[in-house]
Amino acid sequence: MMELLASIHCYFWSPSRTICLWMSLVLLLQYSKTVVSKSDYLIGLGSYDITGPAADVNMMGYANAEQIASGIHFRLRARSFIVAEPQGKRVVFVNLDACMASQLVTIKVIERLKARYGELYTEQNVAISGIHTHAGPGGYLQYVVYLITSLGFVRQSFDVLVDGIEKSIIQAHENLRPGSIFVNKGELLDASVNRSPSAYLNNPASERRKHKYDVDKEMTLLKFVDDQWGPVGSFNWFATHGTSMSRTNSLISGDNKGAAARFMEDWFEKNGIKSSDTNESGSDGLPRRVSNIIPNIHDDNNKLLELATSFRSSPGSPATQTMSVARRVRGALKQAEKPGFVSAFCQTNCGDVSPNVLGAFCTDTGLPCDFNHSTCGGKNELCYGRGPGYPDEFESTRIIGERQFRKAVDLFEKASEQLKGEVDYRHTYIDFSQLEVTLTKVGGGSEVVKTCPAAMGFAFAAGTTDGPGAFDFKQGDDQGNPFWRLVRDVLKTPDKKQVDCQHPKPILLDTGEMKQPYDWAVSSNGIIGAILVRWSLHKVQLIPLHELYLDA
Ligand SMILES: *[C@@H]1O[C@H](CO)[C@@H](O)[C@H](O)[C@H]1NC(C)=O
Ligand SMILES: *[C@@H]1O[C@H](CO)[C@@H](O)[C@H](O)[C@H]1NC(C)=O
Numbered sequence: 001m002m003e004l005l006a007s008i009h010c011y012f013w014s015p016s017r018t019i020c021l022w023m024s025l026v027l028l029l030q031y032s033k034t035v036v037s038k039s040d041y042l043i044g045l046g047s048y049d050i051t052g053p054a055a056d057v058n059m060m061g062y063a064n065a066e067q068i069a070s071g072i073h074f075r076l077r078a079r080s081f082i083v084a085e086p087q088g089k090r091v092v093f094v095n096l097d098a099c100m101a102s103q104l105v106t107i108k109v110i111e112r113l114k115a116r117y118g119e120l121y122t123e124q125n126v127a128i129s130g131i132h133t134h135a136g137p138g139g140y141l142q143y144v145v146y147l148i149t150s151l152g153f154v155r156q157s158f159d160v161l162v163d164g165i166e167k168s169i170i171q172a173h174e175n176l177r178p179g180s181i182f183v184n185k186g187e188l189l190d191a192s193v194n195r196s197p198s199a200y201l202n203n204p205a206s207e208r209r210k211h212k213y214d215v216d217k218e219m220t221l222l223k224f225v226d227d228q229w230g231p232v233g234s235f236n237w238f239a240t241h242g243t244s245m246s247r248t249n250s251l252i253s254g255d256n257k258g259a260a261a262r263f264m265e266d267w268f269e270k271n272g273i274k275s276s277d278t279n280e281s282g283s284d285g286l287p288r289r290v291s292n293i294i295p296n297i298h299d300d301n302n303k304l305l306e307l308a309t310s311f312r313s314s315p316g317s318p319a320t321q322t323m324s325v326a327r328r329v330r331g332a333l334k335q336a337e338k339p340g341f342v343s344a345f346c347q348t349n350c351g352d353v354s355p356n357v358l359g360a361f362c363t364d365t366g367l368p369c370d371f372n373h374s375t376c377g378g379k380n381e382l383c384y385g386r387g388p389g390y391p392d393e394f395e396s397t398r399i400i401g402e403r404q405f406r407k408a409v410d411l412f413e414k415a416s417e418q419l420k421g422e423v424d425y426r427h428t429y430i431d432f433s434q435l436e437v438t439l440t441k442v443g444g445g446s447e448v449v450k451t452c453p454a455a456m457g458f459a460f461a462a463g464t465t466d467g468p469g470a471f472d473f474k475q476g477d478d479q480g481n482p483f484w485r486l487v488r489d490v491l492k493t494p495d496k497k498q499v500d501c502q503h504p505k506p507i508l509l510d511t512g513e514m515k516q517p518y519d520w521a522v523s524s525n526g527i528i529g530a531i532l533v534r535w536s537l538h539k540v541q542l543i544p545l546h547e548l549y550l551d552a
Contacts, residue, residue, distance in 0.1 A: 046171030050164035061134025073253035133242035184415035195354035235344035243466035259401030356385030360465035452501035453512025480506030
């Protein structure tokens with residue numbers, strides 16, 4: 001039996017809410033609770049620094065021109081996972097501590113991989129995804145919309161991504177060894193909320209009844225086990241925005257997912273050496289904080305200084321490298337060949353999913369914001385979501401990171417369902433500006449309609465409760481206003497066809513039709529990829545693997 005399953009979703013992220021493109025990776029799994037059998041896969045993991053310029057560069061995500069990098073909270077990494085059949089096909093999945101992937105970056109990475117490995121790694125089988133941190137350097141995408149607040153393309157941001165991804169893939173390639181993959185799933189309830197609950201209520205009741213929560217609470221984890229070394233890494237998908245760090249933060253950070261990844265890698269180095277079958281760390285065995293990347297504020301200065309000097313900044317040193325020289329030397333002989341543990345926390349359907357789980361409040365009155373428009377006395381600028389560490393955003397980042405980390409450890413330790421089958425993949429381009437969609441009408445009958453080029457509405461400029469926009473824009477605005485319409489018309493006046501097609505959303509920026517000096521947004525090219533393991537089975541499971549935010 002051969003099957004291709006691809007899942008298609010479209011989610012919006014703030015503040016640039018237009019269209020989104022994604023790849024999804026799909027695995028068909030065989031359920032197997034029996035004794036672990038050696039699999040036919042080669043697995044290879046790699047990790048490399050991609051921190052980039054830590055000063056004077058605008059950060060990607062909030063589209064806040066004043067959010068300029070001026071230091072580092074913790075470093076960013078690219079983590080790569082390769083799964084290959086010894087004589088067959090292979091796939092690469094790369095998770096970036098960056099706001100999103102970039103088609104331009106991918107093109108360059110593939111170019112380099114082709115120069116090095118021929119046709120082994122191509123645009124067909126290499127998927128690159130971002131964790132959606134809003135605290136990384138910007139300027140590495142090729143469309144105008146994403147370059148406005150960074151005042152253009154930033155070569156340093158771009159180069160460090162291409163270099164880091166390439167190096168992490170080389171590392172994974174060189175680490176390829178026989179191993180197995182396990183999968184596990186579970187619900188994580190306290191690391192995400194819907195930041196537009198009023199919009200969610202616009203869904204028909206019949207639709208809402210199908211879901212237990214108003215956001216997806218499921219975490220899916222893949223665990224990689226080397227035949228000789230035992231567990232060597234994992235990655236998981238869980239939907240929550242990288243907006244624990246605020247729109248005024250100026251320190252480069254992997255936000256909650258980058259933190260979770262470091263917590264898990266540090267945890268493994270300290271405790272996870274044993275095989276997963278033992279419960280060595282116990283249900284309560286996890287220390288409250290196993291990583292030192294977010295120092296306790298009560299630590300004295302000397303301790304902090306000591307901590308700071310223990311960080312190595314040279315790119316490429318594995319995140320999990322033992323910091324103590326004594327330990328390094330002692331362990332050197334035995335551990336020399338052992339690959340470092342690589343743990344990635346990947347982004348998935350995080351559309352309106354916020355890590356600011358306490359809800360949105362007005363900064364002036366301290367009262368909840370207007371439910372339908374996320375405003376305070378009619379203004380959106382004062383309405384902010386609060387993380388669990390409020391008012392300390394570092395603490396919120398740590399807490400949301402730690403909640404994901406704990407869930408991942410739990411899934412990791414209990415993962416017993418082994419992946420089997422052939423490795424395969426699909427990759428395709430789709431023109432989102434003229435897709436045919438069949439609408440089912442209320443009361444029967446259907447109608448075929450077409451999508452149109454992307455456009456940003458007035459409500460987009462209001463941002464979200466994770467990062468409110470400026471001026472007088474409001475969420476849920478279906479009217480627009482004459483002043484900004486005038487400003488818009490200086491750039492591009494949408495024609496009637498486009499206005500009708502986008503109705504009832506009033507168009508602020510007709511990005512899909514703006515081509516000067518070059519394309520403002522992706523409108524005609526989408527990518528959907530699927531990678532799958534096929535098998536004939538009695539029980540099949542579908543894993544939507546990831547969405548790649550090329551555009552949004
Ligand atoms: C595993 O955990 C349980 C419950 O926490 C405990 O009773 C048991 O002793 C543990 N087993 C091992 C081998 O640590
Ligand atoms: C929000 O909008 C809905 C639909 O227009 C309306 O029924 C509801 O009363 C509004 N809620 C608030 C709190 O304004």
